[in-house]
Amino acid sequence: MRDTGTPKKLVEVKNLKMHFPIRSGLLRRVTGAVKAVDDVSFDIFEGETLGLVGESGCGKSTCGRAVLRLYEPTSGSIIIDGEEIAHAPFDKLRRLRPKMQMVFQDPQASLNPRMTVAGIIGEPLMEHGKMSAKDRLDRIYELMDAVGLNRDFANRYPHEFSGGQRQRIGIARALALNPKFIVCDEPIAALDVSIQAQVVNLLEELQDRLGLTYLFISHDLSMVRHIADRVVVMYLGKVAEIGPRDGLYDDPLHPYTKALLSAVPEPDPVAHDSANRTILQGDVPSPANPPKGCNFSTRCPVAMDICRRLDPEVAEVKPGRFVACHLYNETTSQTAGNAAQTVGA
Amino acid sequence: MPDGATPFVLDVKDLKTVFRTRRGEVHAVNDVSFTLKSGELLGVVGESGSGKSVTMMSLIRLLPMPPAEIRGGSVMFEGQDLARVSEDTMRAIRGARIGMVFQDPMTSLNPVFTVGYQIIEPLRTHMGLNKAQAANRAVELLELVGIPDARRRLDDYPHQFSGGMRQRVMIAIALACDPKVLIADEPTTALDVTIQAQILELIKDLRQKLGMAIVWITHDLGVIAGIADRVMVMYGGQVVEQAPVRELFANPQHPYTRMLLETVPNIRGDRQEKLRVIQGQPPILSKAPESCPFRDRCPQAFDRCASENPVRFDVGPAHDAACFWDFKTGAPRHA
Numbered sequence: 130m131r132d133t134g135t136p137k138k139l140v141e142v143k144n145l146k147m148h149f150p151i152r153s154g155l156l157r158r159v160t161g162a163v164k165a166v167d168d169v170s171f172d173i174f175e176g177e178t179l180g181l182v183g184e185s186g187c188g189k190s191t192c193g194r195a196v197l198r199l200y201e202p203t204s205g206s207i208i209i210d211g212e213e214i215a216h217a218p219f220d221k222l223r224r225l226r227p228k229m230q231m232v233f234q235d236p237q238a239s240l241n242p243r244m245t246v247a248g249i250i251g252e253p254l255m256e257h258g259k260m261s262a263k264d265r266l267d268r269i270y271e272l273m274d275a276v277g278l279n280r281d282f283a284n285r286y287p288h289e290f291s292g293g294q295r296q297r298i299g300i301a302r303a304l305a306l307n308p309k310f311i312v313c314d315e316p317i318a319a320l321d322v323s324i325q326a327q328v329v330n331l332l333e334e335l336q337d338r339l340g341l342t343y344l345f346i347s348h349d350l351s352m353v354r355h356i357a358d359r360v361v362v363m364y365l366g367k368v369a370e371i372g373p374r375d376g377l378y379d380d381p382l383h384p385y386t387k388a389l390l391s392a393v394p395e396p397d398p399v400a401h402d403s404a405n406r407t408i409l410q411g412d413v414p415s416p417a418n419p420p421k422g423c424n425f426s427t428r429c430p431v432a433m434d435i436c437r438r439l440d441p442e443v444a445e446v447k448p449g450r451f452v453a454c455h456l457y458n459e460t461t462s463q464t465a466g467n468a469a470q471t472v473g474a
Numbered sequence: 475m476p477d478g479a480t481p482f483v484l485d486v487k488d489l490k491t492v493f494r495t496r497r498g499e500v501h502a503v504n505d506v507s508f509t510l511k512s513g514e515l516l517g518v519v520g521e522s523g524s525g526k527s528v529t530m531m532s533l534i535r536l537l538p539m540p541p542a543e544i545r546g547g548s549v550m551f552e553g554q555d556l557a558r559v560s561e562d563t564m565r566a567i568r569g570a571r572i573g574m575v576f577q578d579p580m581t582s583l584n585p586v587f588t589v590g591y592q593i594i595e596p597l598r599t600h601m602g603l604n605k606a607q608a609a610n611r612a613v614e615l616l617e618l619v620g621i622p623d624a625r626r627r628l629d630d631y632p633h634q635f636s637g638g639m640r641q642r643v644m645i646a647i648a649l650a651c652d653p654k655v656l657i658a659d660e661p662t663t664a665l666d667v668t669i670q671a672q673i674l675e676l677i678k679d680l681r682q683k684l685g686m687a688i689v690w691i692t693h694d695l696g697v698i699a700g701i702a703d704r705v706m707v708m709y710g711g712q713v714v715e716q717a718p719v720r721e722l723f724a725n726p727q728h729p730y731t732r733m734l735l736e737t738v739p740n741i742r743g744d745r746q747e748k749l750r751v752i753q754g755q756p757p758i759l760s761k762a763p764e765s766c767p768f769r770d771r772c773p774q775a776f777d778r779c780a781s782e783n784p785v786r787f788d789v790g791p792a793h794d795a796a797c798f799w800d801f802k803t804g805a806p807r808h809a
């Protein structure tokens with residue numbers, strides 16, 4: 130997908146925090162914060178797909194929405210195509226909006242049921258352009274062709290379509306203003322297996338044709354392996370690991386990444402018999418009250434003393450491989466090497 | 475065992491369920507037949523709308539009637555035809571001899587009663603235990619499904635449990651009366667993979683301990699591969715293929731199963747550049763099928779498929795497929 134020289138960073142996220150206030154009591158006073166995204170940094174190169182995975186509630190959607198400034202981030206910096214948007218004023222955001230779009234999980238809920246397909250796809254064109262009605266209709270037809278929707282359906286309503294077709298409508302709408310960057314938040318989670326492949330292939334084909342850059346949020350680790358070039362693994366609001374797809378899937382470094390991948394059941398009965406799974410005990414702690422030190426320490430099968438005291442920083446432990454774990458930090462852990470070997474078993 | 479007893483704990487034949495709606499009929503289940511042996515785990519796969527849930531709900535008569543109507547078939551269980559027994563008999567069987575676990579534990583647990591009450595209640599009505607006996611049994615059951623500190627947690631309400639723990643509670647309730655058969659409808663679909671892995675381990679462990687037969691509905695081929703003994707694939711309200719689990723994955727004989735297995739990406743091993751796509755949409759079930767329901771999406775389809783709905787042909791040991799195409803000869807099937 131990337132071929133010419135050093136790839137350009139299209140998206141640069143640095144130390145992004147998105148904390149939601151917790152209010153309680155009669156006066157609804159702020160008594161704490163849900164640290165949905167807590168000091169997250171990553172880059173996305175032009176034309177690439179960055180996968181974002183992790184368990185429910187770990188902050189994937191919040192992160193995706195904050196990056197598009199659908200939320201007011203608590204702190205941090207977000208640069209998209211060279212422009213800082215984390216705290217940009219409204220007019221600047223409005224000017225930049227067309228470049229960055231979102232495709233949502235539930236195609237049913239994200240489409241206005243009272244608008245026709247043409248209305249839904251054409252709405253961003255009305256808001257952001259000054260096209261004649263005829264040009265707009267031409268563009269709507271072009272977009273419908275691009276996502277494989279029959280033009281004859283332009284005047285139908287969303288409920289007349291299947292889930293997969295509705296997701297195509299959502300994608301066509303996201304493409305209307307020629308974006309460079311699209312956040313896809315669980316775009317296939319609500320679809321049937323046989324329809325998922327249709328939508329994923331469409332997203333890939335559009336990326337090749339239009340040079341799009343994706344942040345692909347999903348809890349489907351197999352599908353992320355298929356579509357992503359690099360992958361971010363989040364746990365409880367923080368980055369656990371970032372790495373190129375093949376490296377991360379073949380040789381996961383963070384104990385959480387290892388456990389997560391080993392929990393995915395393979396569609397192969399023979400592999401199950403020989404599988405040596407790490408089954409994590411317990412649940413994800415509440416992001417309102419994360420554990421001290423490493424946030425994974427309450428479930429980590431190889432946690433050490435230091436893990437309960439000190440929060441590990443994300444560090445590049447091999448070229449391109451970023452991990453937040455004391456096992457890989459020589460200065461904080463003497464026994465790191467040995468322990469790292471036992472996790473791999 | 476009485477005379478004429480079968481080796482099956484459940485024997486379903488030609489079950490047919492239709493919904494009558496304002497916009498016409500939906501033929502959700504069309505002549506579905508299957509059996510379940512004691513101690514066996516039957517996996518049921520198929521996309522949404524293929525009739526998995528309606529089939530299982532029909533056999534325990536847990537459907538709203540109307541609009542649902544069971545138009546035919548028999549469901550033999552412990553010497554009785556559940557399609558014909560009285561509602562009172564059915565109530566005594568449901569939740570006791572046949573346990574159920576559903577996808578969303580939040581909607582199946584009652585939020586206004588404590589978890590303890592919801593386990594104790596069926597123990598008292600179905601098993602005739604007194605309060606103290608039932609409470610002790612409830613603690614045992616919660617421990618069995620891996621809820622720590624079980625006695626104290628009897629007084630908690632469902633919202634005080636995580637999603638994975640609620641599903642464990644549902645399993646405990648389903649197991650409370652020692653059912654012969656457990657029907658689990660997508661019990662891990664709403665859970666994270668790490669929690670799903672915990673539940674799957676639990677079920678494997680419980681099967682060994684309790685030896686009940688299980689019907690496990692899912693759309694996840696990975697889950698099926700991990701726990702099923704035998705698999706039934708449904709499409710368009712019909713059973714399109716049925717085989718022992720290894721046989722099904724190694725040697726699928728229905729075009730739908732074959733494509734389904736290729737359309738999911740792998741988590742390990744080879745990574746395909748492009749995903750195999752099953753073009754088109756699942757069928758609309760507005761009338762009883764007169765042709766193969768997979769015809770519009772099938773690369774193998776030929777003229778016969780348009781004029782006749784295939785029956786289930788034997789294609790190997792304990793293996794059948796409802797398809798006119800014979801992959802072994804690469805030609806249409808005779809007969």
Ligand SMILES: Nc1ncnc2c1ncn2[C@@H]1O[C@H](COP(=O)(O)OP(=O)(O)OP(=O)(O)O)[C@@H](O)[C@H]1O
Binds near residue numbers: 184
């Ligand atoms: N508007 C909000 N106000 C308060 N808390 C919120 C808000 N939005 C999200 N959260 C909390 O932030 C955390 C992260 O939520 P988020 O939706 O980003 O998770 P996710 O990783 O996308 O999960 P899922 O896989 O279930 O979609 C959760 O604990 C959630 O309850």
Ligand SMILES: Nc1ncnc2c1ncn2[C@@H]1O[C@H](COP(=O)(O)OP(=O)(O)O)[C@@H](O)[C@H]1O
Binds near residue numbers: 501528529
């Ligand atoms: N209450 C209902 N009224 C009308 N149609 C229904 C009702 N419940 C289910 N159906 C239809 O029955 C078919 C099978 O549904 P279901 O068994 O729930 O599928 P699955 O469990 O395989 O996803 C679908 O076409 C569905 O739309």
Ligand code: SF4
Binds near residue numbers: 384425427433436
């Ligand atoms: S820092 Fe410690 S607790 Fe955290 S993942 Fe690494 S080893 Fe486990």
Ligand code: SF4
Binds near residue numbers: 773796
């Ligand atoms: S019967 Fe015909 S259309 Fe149906 S699955 Fe077989 S080959 Fe395809």
Ligand SMILES: [Mg+2]
Binds near residue numbers: 189190191
């Ligand atoms: Mg989300």
Ligand SMILES: [Mg+2]
Binds near residue numbers: 526527528659
């Ligand atoms: Mg269902």
